[in-house]
Amino acid sequence: MTDNVPGMGENSNADEVLIRPAGGPMNVVQMAEGPQPEDFEVALESLNQWQIAWRRFRRHRLAMVGSAIFGMMILLAIFGPIIWPFDRLDLKPVAHSGGNPPGWMQDPRTLADPFGTDDGGRSVFVLTVNGARLSMLIGVGTAIIAVTIGVVVGSFAGFFGGRVDGVLMRFVDLMLTIPFLFVILVMARFFGAGDPIVLTLIFGLLFWPGLARLVRALFLSLREQDFVLAARAVGVSDTRITFRHILPNALGPIIVSATLLVASAIVTEAFVSFLNFGLKATDISWGNALSNSQQYQVVGNWWWAFFPGMAIALTVTAINFMGDGLRDALDPRARE
């Protein structure tokens, strides 16, 4: 096993520690009569599934970069608006109606307006930083709602099977036949009125069916596992088996799809806002920045759309890398 990972010097040593207990020779020694070499055992380190996954995740370079960027975006969403508050009324003169281009285009040494300004002379940098808050909130909020509903529905369907499964899954099928874009746009227009919380709820309520299917499939396969039968044989109750035995085993794929849900919710928010169906035009989000920058149709004010757009692209890519790394790390079949 260690031969497969050249250049992983320090980790491969740690790995050998992992392999040993399953390997056999130690256990034979264990069972032998006579004095036991207790010192021999001290080298063994108990790692649970999550520690092993973390070990594997750390080795996934892109995923580490992705998580670093995602972490930065989260910090930016929390603290950015405090450090660089956005003041809608802080207007400055602009060169033309599309706003001023980034400062460094005139003078490479200046730090003023690194992302240019909007039509009112307000910094696009500050706009982008402040936009992170709503975009991330909607992304994470959607994922939380969708995962909660998806896990509950999926685990009920998967564990109980039969009629419960039939009814729930037909409902999921129904949800998936609804033309997604159309419903989002209509619902956002009718219930949304530009409220980010309502928008998050709408996304969450529309995003869960895929996850419910995933969870159901996981449960269907896990409930046939020997350890579930063994748990039933010692008299563990159904609810306990569902939540204590099956759910923790299904957590890996659920976490992976939750991260990917964050990414798709951010993109969805951007385009719904871009089409003016989402947040109020005065709210600050990345999607709104893209939308507002188009209003004047000024050829050449690329910075106003480019930097918020880059923020979306960067975040979504980072999350996807992170999800990719998580998938590899949490896959029980993948052993380096």
Added chain:
Amino acid sequence: MRDLRTYFHVMDGVVRAVDGVSFSIMPGETLGIVGESGCGKSVTSLSIMRLLDMPPAEIPSGQILFEGRDLLTLPDEEMRKVRGNDIAMIFQEPMTSLNPVFTVGDQIAEAVIEHQDLSKKAAWDKAIESIKAVGINNPERRVKQYPHELSGGMRQRVMIAMALSCDPKLLIADEPTTALDVTIQAQILELIREVQDRTGAALMLITHDLGVVAETVKDVVVMYAGRIVEEGSVEEVLLAPKHPYTEGLLGSIPSRGKRGVRLNVIRGTVPNPFNMPPGCNFAPRCPYAFEPCGPNDPHILDASPPDVACWLYTAAPGSPTPPRVRPRLDLVEALG
């Protein structure tokens, strides 16, 4: 257990996996159930534990009396208390019968907490104690380990520890050594026999390995196609098999005494479960089959002497005297 029948309703019809099986085990006694794959051994044990999914399984008739109570009519909640507490089970696959995300101590303690009014701490101590009792060294360390850190033999010891943690009155071991390598098999069998002796529990050992039976139990039941074909003490059944099927089984074991001699093969295959022969299930493969075997179905309950279901020994309807052909004794001698 009286006249147990377990049928499976599947797409192509009804499979009579267990079709009228009766036997009894007294406290402290050991009973082996032998038969080839698919003869209904495991289904019998899962029926006792009521661990079969219904549907597709159905138990149309029969009684499983345990300390005067019929397990088949107990309410689910009562049955759950019986599982693990009164009747415990050891499974075939130690590699997959433990939940990979919890430490072995957690899993044993869980079984204890389900049935005994103990604190977490007390249950944990009990887990350590029971792990010690199955001959695992350094139990305080082992309880904190995850299943993947243990070898197959170790895991089977843990499964035994879990089964014994609540001092069951009946221990069902379903092919407990099949998945282990030969050196470990002997140790595990020795362990099972020893704990059975120590706790005074009744043991029901299910296996296809006649060698395992010979070493471990006192009485044997031989099953074929969902029926008991022969029963008796180990010595009787293994040294002087009466039923042609038992004889065939014994003849197909390689042994030192038979070096260079062709192994006996039981002709044909197990009958199609959807289309059982009308008379004796074994008749199409039986070397001694004669007229009564085709139309008449021998049943061990009607047999006299009452330990073998075969027309060779019991007078068939229409043919007043059984021919009493002794099975080929040369085979028995060759086995030693």
